[in-house]
Amino acid sequence: xxxxxxxxxxxxxxxxxxxxxxxxxxxxxxxxxxxxxxxxxxxxxxxxxxxxxxxxxxxxxxxxxxxxxxxxxxxxxxxxxxxxxxxxxxxxxxxxxxxxxxxxxxxxxxxxxxxxxxxxxxxxxxxxxxxxxxxxxxxxxxxxxxxxxxxxxxxxxxxxxxxxxxxxxxxxxxxxxxxxxxxxxxxxxxxxxxxxxxxxxxxxxxxxxxxxxxxxxxxxxxxxxxxxxxxxxxxxxxxxxxxxxxxxxxxxxxxxxxxxxxxxxxxxxxxxxxxxxxxxxxxxxxxxxxxxxxxxxxxxxxxxxxxxxxxxxxxxxxxxxxxxxxxxxxxxxxxxxxxxxxxxxxxxxxxxxxxxxxxxxxxxxxxxx
Amino acid sequence: xxxxxxxxxxxxxxxxxxxxxxxxxxxxxxxxxxxxxxxxxxxxxxxxxxxxxxxxxxxxxxxxxxxxxxxxxxxxxxxxxxxxxxxxxxxxxxxxxxxxxxxxxxxxxxxxxxxxxxxxxxxxxxxxxxxxxxxxxxxxxxxxxxxxxxxxxxxxxxxxxxxxxxxxxxxxxxxxxxxxxxxxxxxxxxxxxxxxxxxxxxxxxxxxxxxxxxxxxxxxxxxxxxxxxxxxxxxxxxxxxxxxxxxxxxxxxxxxxxxxxxxxxxxxxxxxxxxxxxxxxxxxxxxxxxxxxxxxxxxxxxxxxxxxxxxxxxxxxxxxxxxxxxxxxxxxxxxxxxxxxxxxxxxxxxxxxxxxxxxxxxxxxxxxxxxxxxxxxxxxxxxxxxxxxxxxxxx
Numbered sequence: 001x002x003x004x005x006x007x008x009x010x011x012x013x014x015x016x017x018x019x020x021x022x023x024x025x026x027x028x029x030x031x032x033x034x035x036x037x038x039x040x041x042x043x044x045x046x047x048x049x050x051x052x053x054x055x056x057x058x059x060x061x062x063x064x065x066x067x068x069x070x071x072x073x074x075x076x077x078x079x080x081x082x083x084x085x086x087x088x089x090x091x092x093x094x095x096x097x098x099x100x101x102x103x104x105x106x107x108x109x110x111x112x113x114x115x116x117x118x119x120x121x122x123x124x125x126x127x128x129x130x131x132x133x134x135x136x137x138x139x140x141x142x143x144x145x146x147x148x149x150x151x152x153x154x155x156x157x158x159x160x161x162x163x164x165x166x167x168x169x170x171x172x173x174x175x176x177x178x179x180x181x182x183x184x185x186x187x188x189x190x191x192x193x194x195x196x197x198x199x200x201x202x203x204x205x206x207x208x209x210x211x212x213x214x215x216x217x218x219x220x221x222x223x224x225x226x227x228x229x230x231x232x233x234x235x236x237x238x239x240x241x242x243x244x245x246x247x248x249x250x251x252x253x254x255x256x257x258x259x260x261x262x263x264x265x266x267x268x269x270x271x272x273x274x275x276x277x278x279x280x281x282x283x284x285x286x287x288x289x290x291x292x293x294x295x296x297x298x299x300x301x302x303x304x305x306x307x308x309x310x311x312x313x314x315x316x317x318x319x320x321x322x323x324x325x326x327x328x329x330x331x332x333x334x335x336x337x338x339x340x341x342x343x344x345x346x347x348x349x350x351x352x353x354x355x356x357x358x359x360x361x362x363x364x365x366x367x368x369x
Numbered sequence: 370x371x372x373x374x375x376x377x378x379x380x381x382x383x384x385x386x387x388x389x390x391x392x393x394x395x396x397x398x399x400x401x402x403x404x405x406x407x408x409x410x411x412x413x414x415x416x417x418x419x420x421x422x423x424x425x426x427x428x429x430x431x432x433x434x435x436x437x438x439x440x441x442x443x444x445x446x447x448x449x450x451x452x453x454x455x456x457x458x459x460x461x462x463x464x465x466x467x468x469x470x471x472x473x474x475x476x477x478x479x480x481x482x483x484x485x486x487x488x489x490x491x492x493x494x495x496x497x498x499x500x501x502x503x504x505x506x507x508x509x510x511x512x513x514x515x516x517x518x519x520x521x522x523x524x525x526x527x528x529x530x531x532x533x534x535x536x537x538x539x540x541x542x543x544x545x546x547x548x549x550x551x552x553x554x555x556x557x558x559x560x561x562x563x564x565x566x567x568x569x570x571x572x573x574x575x576x577x578x579x580x581x582x583x584x585x586x587x588x589x590x591x592x593x594x595x596x597x598x599x600x601x602x603x604x605x606x607x608x609x610x611x612x613x614x615x616x617x618x619x620x621x622x623x624x625x626x627x628x629x630x631x632x633x634x635x636x637x638x639x640x641x642x643x644x645x646x647x648x649x650x651x652x653x654x655x656x657x658x659x660x661x662x663x664x665x666x667x668x669x670x671x672x673x674x675x676x677x678x679x680x681x682x683x684x685x686x687x688x689x690x691x692x693x694x695x696x697x698x699x700x701x702x703x704x705x706x707x708x709x710x711x712x713x714x715x716x717x718x719x720x721x722x723x724x725x726x727x728x729x730x731x732x733x734x735x736x737x738x739x740x741x742x743x744x745x746x747x748x749x750x751x752x753x754x755x756x757x758x759x760x761x762x763x764x
Contacts (some may be wrong), residue, residue: 256746276666283372350659
């Protein structure tokens with residue numbers, strides 16, 4: 001047993017960090033956020049050239065065939081850099097679902113162009129009255145292969161070439177420019193990842209597979225999201241420690257005061273604990289399927305609370321500066337809040353854990369694997 | 370990253386599992402609630418049995434009675450002990466703190482003399498660190514040692530000494546040079562608790578038990594060869610011991626937490642609330658799931674830390690998060706147990722209505738000490754702030 005990164009994983013993470021630092025610096029992220037468009041076509045093609053868009057998908061579709069842990073390491077660095085735009089929606093959400101449920105021919109049609117960087121996509125799942133994991137409650141109808149309904153909080157729908165839509169017991173591909181599709185922005189707190197309402201009115205759709213095959217795929221996406229949250233927490237911690245070392249009051253660095261230092265210590269504890277849970281969840285998805293769902297929910301539950309708390313502590317230590325528009329903290333603070341609820345908040349995942357470990361007969365805490 | 374067991378680890382696990390199946394005493398559940406002294410002798414016998422079977426000191430060198438296996442096998446050992454519901458071992462501080470300190474800083478003679486007797490529980494150890502006026506500020510301690518020929522003569526007082534009432538030996542930190550800055554005049558010694566001039570007075574704690582004691586030294590003579598590390602460089606040795614205490618000591622506790630969690634889940638199915646099992650109450654479910662998740666995260670944090678220690682050889686200051694995590698988590702879990710059981714949770718072992726013989730009333734009170742013992746949560750946060758994050762010293 002070895003619960004640390006391998007040499008090749010360290011290299012992957014390091015390269016991703018350098019890539020994002022060079023190609024997606026924070027002033028660029030801010031500029032995109034302030035202009036209201038989070039998609040940068042140039043950055044997208046550079047990410048595709050790195051192989052990021054196909055990282056965990058089979059080589060036969062142009063992917064890199066790497067593991068869920070590798071995706072999570074990439075997402076951690078993307079989170080640290082606050083990478084904006086459709087990457088998470090396309091790769092972690094849409095492509096993992098396609099890879100899980102579609103036929104070989106459909107994967108050639110939909111997954112291959114994602115891997116190559118030609119296409120962007122997203123997952124349209126939740127509806128009014130049908131939150132995460134409550135697909136059965138959805139009201140979108142399927143009649144003669146045509147979909148009618150409204151999906152909400154769909155990330156990156158504006159730049160998606162096609163959408164992966166969960167409706168009834170099926171999963172469908174819908175072209176963005178198909179008849180009856182309308183996409184309306186839902187402006188939210190998060191300035192770096194936009195979400196949309198997608199209305200479908202008798203829209204032609206291609207069935208990819210059964211919704212029952214989505215669960216593992218959304219768990220892969222959830223583990224990736226947690227890793228991205230860890231990267232964000234790490235960046236908030238780094239910025240805060242740096243500020244506490246340089247900002248002086250009463251003639252000394254404020255980081256010398258225990259009231260400030262202990263906030264930073266707790267941020268460290270919360271970030272590291274989220275990271276342990278995130279790495280394990282990603283690993284379990286590939287290597288311990290029986291534990292994976294529990295591990296993913298534990299990670300999302302903990303990180304959902306931790307990313308909010310770390311953000312609050314970070315702003316508090318920054319004092320008035322942390323509350324300004326000019327300081328970059330709020331960009332992370334906003335993303336953290338959006339990520340907290342995306343794919344289920346802590347309360348949602350606690351209930352999922354309860355179903356897995358309290359209701360399941362013979363449930364008991366897991367041992368060594 | 371590979372959390373699967375290697376072939377070697379699997380073989381170790383299977384062998385251990387077989388041994389535990391044949392050897393874990395059947396009467397342990399009955400003995401669990403025995404008074405401290407009787408229970409201790411029971412655990413000492415059990416540790417001896419483990420030693421004879423070759424299962425004490427998994428990661429300690431073979432030449433001193435250990436198994437010479439990896440730290441990860443040590444982790445597997447704890448996990449299997451938990452799964453088998455085996456009793457813990459008696460010589461807790463010898464195994465967890467003092468043995469590793471002797472392995473790290475001691476001479477060959479020390480290793481020959483002390484290690485195997487720690488493993489077979491023939492000699493029980495305590496740790497003489499805190500004093501009435503040196504708690505969190507440990508380096509300000511005043512117990513003195515004056516050189517006289519081939520001996521040091523020790524005078525002073527230690528307190529909060531766990532196992533002081535039964536210990537044969539003590540790892541003691543003393544001041545050998547009062548004329549230099551406080552960290553520079555300290556020395557670590559191994560002290561025979563049967564030496565004349567030592568008196569031990571039990572301290573009664575909130576739970577009513579006396580796990581720890583005050584220890585008084587009056588002209589206690591310690592041979593110079595019992596010094597561990599260099600004279601006046603004892604702070605480094607003491608820190609080594611403390612890093613083991615913070616970083617790796619909590620791993621054994623996970624056993625206890627997992628047992629508690631399993632029992633709480635069981636109880637939630639048995640107890641009624643508003644005419645249905647408590648396990649169906651949404652708030653109870655939220656709270657139990659939170660505890661379950663955090664206990665699992667404690668395990669994962671520890672696994673990551675052990676992997677790091679396996680690579681570096683020694684625990685570092687980041688181990689303080691383990692100490693904060695296990696201590697504060699136990700308090701949260703015990704509180705959830707109180708809420709789940711309602712007024713029954715407060716019943717003491719002497720009540721015939723007590724759930725689990727009063728274990729939850731005891732556990733709640735005992736957990737109150739967790740964030741104080743082995744370095745307060747405040748001190749652990751100072752350590753993270755300064756030594757891990759590089760913030761200025763705050764004290």
